[in-house]
Amino acid sequence: MKVELQINNSANTNARYVTWAPSPCRIRVTDPSGVTTPTVAVQITSNSAPSAGAVVFRSGATGAFANSLTLQVPINGNSVPFFVAGKFGRPSVNDGDITVEARSGTTLVGSVKLMVRIRKNANSLSTAERDRFVAAFAQLNNQGTGRFADFRDMHVAISLPQAHGAAGFLPWHRAYLLDLERELQALDGSIALPYWRFDQAAPNIFTRDFFGVANATGTVQFSATNPLQFWRTDGVPGISRRPLFTTSSAPPGLRNESQTLALGNQYRNFRTMEGNPHGSAHVSFDGWIDDPATAPKDPLFFLLHCNVDRLWAKWQRQFSRFNPAVAASYDSNPSNRPGHNLPDTMWPWNGVTGGTRPPTAPGGTLASSPVATAPGPQPQVQSCLDFQGTLNAASRMGFDYDDVPFG
Amino acid sequence: MATKRKVAKRPAAVRRHKRAARAAQSRKGGVKSGAAGRIRAMAQTPLAVCESDRKLQETLTTLRDQTQASSVRRAALQMLQAASFSTIAFEPCRGDYVAALRAVVDDPDAELRERALGILAREKDGFAQKKLLDGLQNPDKALVAPEKALQLLANDVHAEGYAIARAMVKNPPNPDAKREALRLLAADATAAPLFESVLRDKDELREIRQVAASALQALRPEKMRAHAREMLMDKSEYDDIQATSLTALTHFGGEAVAQDDALMKSVDRLSGAPSAKVKQSARRFLQKYGR
Numbered sequence: 001m002k003v004e005l006q007i008n009n010s011a012n013t014n015a016r017y018v019t020w021a022p023s024p025c026r027i028r029v030t031d032p033s034g035v036t037t038p039t040v041a042v043q044i045t046s047n048s049a050p051s052a053g054a055v056v057f058r059s060g061a062t063g064a065f066a067n068s069l070t071l072q073v074p075i076n077g078n079s080v081p082f083f084v085a086g087k088f089g090r091p092s093v094n095d096g097d098i099t100v101e102a103r104s105g106t107t108l109v110g111s112v113k114l115m116v117r118i119r120k121n122a123n124s125l126s127t128a129e130r131d132r133f134v135a136a137f138a139q140l141n142n143q144g145t146g147r148f149a150d151f152r153d154m155h156v157a158i159s160l161p162q163a164h165g166a167a168g169f170l171p172w173h174r175a176y177l178l179d180l181e182r183e184l185q186a187l188d189g190s191i192a193l194p195y196w197r198f199d200q201a202a203p204n205i206f207t208r209d210f211f212g213v214a215n216a217t218g219t220v221q222f223s224a225t226n227p228l229q230f231w232r233t234d235g236v237p238g239i240s241r242r243p244l245f246t247t248s249s250a251p252p253g254l255r256n257e258s259q260t261l262a263l264g265n266q267y268r269n270f271r272t273m274e275g276n277p278h279g280s281a282h283v284s285f286d287g288w289i290d291d292p293a294t295a296p297k298d299p300l301f302f303l304l305h306c307n308v309d310r311l312w313a314k315w316q317r318q319f320s321r322f323n324p325a326v327a328a329s330y331d332s333n334p335s336n337r338p339g340h341n342l343p344d345t346m347w348p349w350n351g352v353t354g355g356t357r358p359p360t361a362p363g364g365t366l367a368s369s370p371v372a373t374a375p376g377p378q379p380q381v382q383s384c385l386d387f388q389g390t391l392n393a394a395s396r397m398g399f400d401y402d403d404v405p406f407g
Numbered sequence: 408m409a410t411k412r413k414v415a416k417r418p419a420a421v422r423r424h425k426r427a428a429r430a431a432q433s434r435k436g437g438v439k440s441g442a443a444g445r446i447r448a449m450a451q452t453p454l455a456v457c458e459s460d461r462k463l464q465e466t467l468t469t470l471r472d473q474t475q476a477s478s479v480r481r482a483a484l485q486m487l488q489a490a491s492f493s494t495i496a497f498e499p500c501r502g503d504y505v506a507a508l509r510a511v512v513d514d515p516d517a518e519l520r521e522r523a524l525g526i527l528a529r530e531k532d533g534f535a536q537k538k539l540l541d542g543l544q545n546p547d548k549a550l551v552a553p554e555k556a557l558q559l560l561a562n563d564v565h566a567e568g569y570a571i572a573r574a575m576v577k578n579p580p581n582p583d584a585k586r587e588a589l590r591l592l593a594a595d596a597t598a599a600p601l602f603e604s605v606l607r608d609k610d611e612l613r614e615i616r617q618v619a620a621s622a623l624q625a626l627r628p629e630k631m632r633a634h635a636r637e638m639l640m641d642k643s644e645y646d647d648i649q650a651t652s653l654t655a656l657t658h659f660g661g662e663a664v665a666q667d668d669a670l671m672k673s674v675d676r677l678s679g680a681p682s683a684k685v686k687q688s689a690r691r692f693l694q695k696y697g698r
Contacts, residue, residue, distance in 0.1 A: 138658055143625040157530070165495030217554045217583050219590070221614060224650035225684050225691075227658040230621045235594035236561045237621045244485075253450030253485075275454035279489030286522050291529040292492045294562070337495065 002031035003042060003073065003102045003110035007084065008371050014189055015370040016096070016114040018055060019400035021388040022065075022083035023371070027102060027110070032075035039072045040104055044082065047099045053092030053116035055100065058083050061393060086116030088405045093126055095190035115190060119310070120402045122194035122210075122303050123202040129194075130210055135227055136188045137299055140180075144232030150363030151180055152233050154348055157293040159358045162347045164292060167267070167331040168340035169274050170312045171384035173305050175346055175366060175375060178397060180302060182367035192399065195306035198281040199256040206247035211300050218242030218287055233297040241287035241298055251284030260311050265319040268331040270312075278308050310401045313387065317404055322390045324382040342382040350378045372398030446482040453489035457496040467507045477516050484522060509534055513550055521551050528559035536560060543571045546580075553580050557587035564594045576601065586615050593622035599630065606634055613647050620648070624655045631655060632664060639673045646682040653677070653688035657695050665696045 006026045008015040027042060029035075045068040046055045056065035059082050073080050084100065092098060096113030103109060125133070141148040154176065155163065163172040177193055184191040196202055205211050212220035212228065220239040222229040231239055245251040254277040255263075263270045281304050288294040295301045316322055321329040324342050332341045338356050339346050348361035365377035374395045375383035389396030390407050400406070449466070456463045469475055469483040487504055491497050497504075508523045512535060527535035539556040542549030549556065557575065560568045572588040579585035589605065592598040605611055605619035624631040635652035638644045653674065656664050664670065677689040 135658060143621075143659060145625075160494040161498075165493040165497065215583070215614075217552075217558055217587060219558060219587065223684070224617070224647040225654055225688050227654055229617060229651065230624060230655060230659060232593075232621070232625055234562075235564065236590060237593045237618065237625065238590050240558060240561075253447065255451070272454060274493050275489055276451060279453050279492040280450060280485070282492055283485045283488040286525055288529065290488055291526060292494060294529045 001029065001033055001035050001040065001075075001104055001107075001109050003027050004030045005044075005100060005102055005110050005112045006079070007100075007112060007114055010370055012370045016112055017117040017185075017189065017371050017398075018084050018086050018114060019116065019118060019388075019398065020086050020088050020404075020406040021390075021396050021400060022058065022061070022085045022393070022406070024081060024393070025084050026079035026081050027071060027073055028077055028079040029073055029075045030077070035075050035104075037075070039074050042071050042073050042109065043103045044069045044071065045101050045103070047101060048097055051093065052090075052097035054087040054090035055084050055098055055114070055116060056087050058085075084114075085406065086118065086400070090116065091118035091120060091402055092116040092190075093129060095188075117190065117192045118400050118402050119192045119306060120194050121197055121202075123197065123200070123204045125194055125204075129190075132188055133184075133191055133194060134210065136184045136191050138227035138230060139187050140183055141231055141233070141299075143230050143237075144235065147183055147363075148180075149233075151176070151183075152296050153360075153362035155292075155296040159347065160292050161337060162339050162358065164274070166336055166340040167271060167333070168336075168344075168346065168381055169271060170309070171379075171381045172339070172346055174309050174312070174384045174387065174397075175349065175379050177302060177305055177309055178375075178399060179349070179363070179366045181399065182369050185369070186367070193306045194303055195310050195401070196281075196300065196303035197257075197307055198277060198284070198304060199250055199254055201249045203248045205300075205303070206243065211303075212239065212241075213247075214242045214287075228299070231299065239288065239298050241285050241289055241300065243285050245284055251281065254280045254284070257311065257314070261315050261318055263315075265321075266328045266331075267321065270315050271331060273308070273311065277311075278304075281307075310404065313401055313404045316385070317407075322386040322388070324385050329385060330381070340381065342380070344381050345378050346381060369398050372396050374398075442476045442479045445479055449482045449486040453486045454493055454496065456487060456490045456500060457493060463500050463503065467503055470507050471510050473515060477519065480516065480519055481522075484519065488526065505530075505532070508532075512538055517551075521555060524551060524555075525559055528562045531563040536563065536565075540567060540571065543575070552584075554583035554587040557584060557591050561587070561591040561594075564591060569595050573601075582612050582615065586612070586618055589615065589618045589622065593618070593625065596626055599623060599627045602626065603630060603634065606631075607638075609643075609645070613645065616648055617651050620651050620655060624659060628659065628661070629663070632660065632667070632670070636667070636670045636673065639670070639677060646680075646685050649677065650682070650684040650688040653685070653692050657688065657692040660696075671696070 009024050009026055044057055048054055057069035058065045069082055071080050092115040095115050099111050099113050101111045140146050181193045196205055208223035209226055212222045215221050218240055220241050260273050260277055283290045289298040289301055323329055330342055338344055347357045348363055349366045351361045353359055353361050366379055374397050386395035387397040388406055456466050466483045466486055470480055508527050511519055511523045514520045524535050538550055539560050543553055543556050572591040575584050575588035602619040602623040606616055635656055638652050639649055674689050674692050677685050678693055680686045
C-alpha cells in the first residue's frame with residue numbers, strides 16, 4: 001500500500017512549508033495493494049533532529065494539536081483532510097529538516113519532508129541560514145538588473161504617500177515585505193525574511209559576512225565571500241550606510257518593544273509607532289536608509305521593516321486586532337487618501353496609475369505562493385490584517401514570527 | 408599591494424569654521440543635563456513636529472542655531488528626519504525643512520554639515536550637488552572630504568560627476584577618494600577598460616580592486632569571467648581577490664561559466680586551497696555548478 005501526503009493541499013514540492021498557523025493538508029491512498037477493507041487506519045507522525053523544526057497535527061480546522069494523528073483513509077483514492085502546524089518554539093533551520101511519515105500498522109506507507117519556515121531574529125540566524133538569505137537577496141538584486149529593481153522603484157519619493165504618514169503604513173509594508181519574501185522564496189524555498197530587532201544589540205548583523213561594516217566614508221564593506229559586495233541600485237554599486245550608534249548595542253532613543261506595545265489598544269494610537277520606533281530606527285544611520293525615498297536601496301531596510309511588522313503582529317495578538325470589522329483594529333476615515341481605507345486596493349499591486357496614485361505601477365501584481373493564496377494578487381488593506389488566518393483560514397498569508405504564536 | 412594611505416587635506420570649510428565651532432562649544436560647555444533632557448524628548452516623539460507649526464519652527468531654529476550644543480542640534484535633525492518618514496503629515500513642513508538643511512551645509516559642525524549634505528544629496532537637491540561639485544573642483548570651497556563628496560554625488564550621477572570622478576581616479580587625493588570615484592564611474596558603461604586595469608593591478612588596495620570587480624561584472628561580465636579565470640590560475644594573486652572573483656562567478660556567472668571547463672579545473676584545484684575563504688568560495692562555486 002502507498003499513500004500520498006499533500007501539504008497545503010498541493011502535490012507541489014514547493015508547497016512543503018508550514019508556519020505556526022495550521023496548513024490544510026490531505027492524504028489519499030495511491031496504491032491499495034494488500035488492503036482488503038474499504039478504509040485503512042493510517043497514523044501520521046513526524047521525525048526530526050532535536051535542533052531541527054517540529055510539527056503537530058489535528059484532523060479538523062479546530063481542536064487541539066497532537067504529535068500524531070490517526071485517520072481512516074478510504075482505499076478508493078478519495079482524500080482525507082488534516083492540518084499540520086509548526087510546533088511553536090521549534091522552527092526549522094534547514095529546508096526539509098522534518099519528515100512527516102504515514103504508517104499503516106508499523107509499515108511506512110508514505111512520507112514527505114517539510115520545513116517550518118518562520119521569520120527569525122537576524123541576529124540569531126545560523127551561518128547556513130544567513131548565507132542562504134544573503135545569496136538569495138544578492139541574486140534577487142542581480143547587480144541591479146534583477147527583480148529587486150521593482151522593489152526599489154515601489155518605494156520612491158512620488159509613491160511615498162501610498163505607504164507612509166497614514167493608516168495604511170502598516171498594511172502596505174506588510175504586503176511589500178511579503179511580495180519580496182515570496183520572490184526570495186522562488187529562488188530558495190527555505191528563505192524567510194529575518195528581522196532586525198532594533199531595540200536590542202544585534203552585533204551579528206553588522207558584520208562583513210552579513211550586512212556589512214561601514215568604513216570611515218560610510219560605504220559598507222563586505223567580506224570577499226559575501227555576494228552582497230556586488231549589490232547595485234540605481235546604477236551605482238555598493239551601499240551607503242554609517243551607523244550613528246555602536247553596533248554592539250542598540251540605537252539609543254528608540255521605543256523598546258514593551259513601550260511600543262503599550263501605545264494603546266486602538267490602531268490609531270498604535271500606528272504612531274511610524275515615528276518612533278520606526279522613523280527613529282531609520283535615522284539611527286547616516287546613509288540611504290535614513291531617507292524615505294532612498295531607504296529600500298539598502299537591503300537592511302527589509303529587516304528593519306520586518307521588525308516593524310513583527311511589532312504590529314504582536315500588538316494584534318495582544319489585543320485581538322485581526323478583525324477588520326472591529327473598529328479598533330484599524331483607522332479607516334473618509335478623509336484618508338485612497339489606499340489607506342480598509343476596502344481600498346493598494347498601489348502598485350492594483351496597477352492603478354494617475355490621479356491620486358503614482359504615474360507608474362512597477363512590479364505588477366503581488367507574487368503568488370504555493371503555500372497560501374492570501375492576500376491575492378491585488379491586495380486590499382483589509383486583507384492584510386488576519387495574516388495567520390485566525391478568523392478565516394483563507395486569509396492566512398503564509399508567514400509567521402518566531403515569537404508570535406498562532407491565534 | 409599598496410597599503411600606505413595619504414592623509415586627506417582638511418576641507419576648507421572645516422578650517423574656516425574651526426574657531427567659530429570652538430567658541431560655540433565653549434559657550435555651551437558640551438551636553439548639560441538640560442540638553443540631555445531635550446535630546447530625550449525629541450527622540451521620543453519625532454512626529455510632534457508635524458502637529459504644530461510652533462514645534463516645527465522651534466526644531467528648525469534649534470537645528471540652525473550655532474550657539475546650541477552640537478548634540479542638541481543633531482537630535483533636532485534626527486527628529487526632523489524621523490518625522491519625514493511620515494510623508495503625508497510631514498509634507499507641509501518639507502519646504503522649511505529643506506531650507507534649514509541648506510542653511511547648515513556650511514555649518515562649523517562637520518558632522519551636521521555632512522549629514523545635511525547627505526540628506527539633500529539623497530533627495531537629488533541641485534543646491535547640494537553644486538556645492539559638492541564646487542568643492543571637488545576647488546578644494547578651498549570643499550564642505551566635506553572629497554571621498555564623501557563623490558559618494559554623495561553618486562546618488563544622482565551626471566556627466567559633470569563622471570568628469571570629476573575620472574580626474575580623481577587619475578590623481579586621487581587619497582585612496583578613499585579613488586574608491587568612491589570608481590564607484591561613481593561604475594554607472595558609466597564606457598569605464599569598463601578602466602575597471603579592467605584597476606582589477607589587474609596588484610599594487611592597488613583590495614577594496615579598490617573589489618569595487619573594480621563589482622563594476623566590471625555588472626558592465627562586462629564576459630570580461631570579468633576572462634580576468635577571473637586568469638586570476639584564479641595565478642598563484643601570486645591575493646586570496647581575497649580570488650575569493651571575490653569566485654563569488655562573482657558563483658552568484659552571477661550564468662550558463663557561460665557552467666560550460667567553461669578550463670575554469671572548472673582551476674576552481675577544482677582551489678577547493679583544496681590553504682586559504683579558508685578561497686576554499687569556501689571554490690566549494691560554493693563547484694556546488695552551484697554541480698561539479
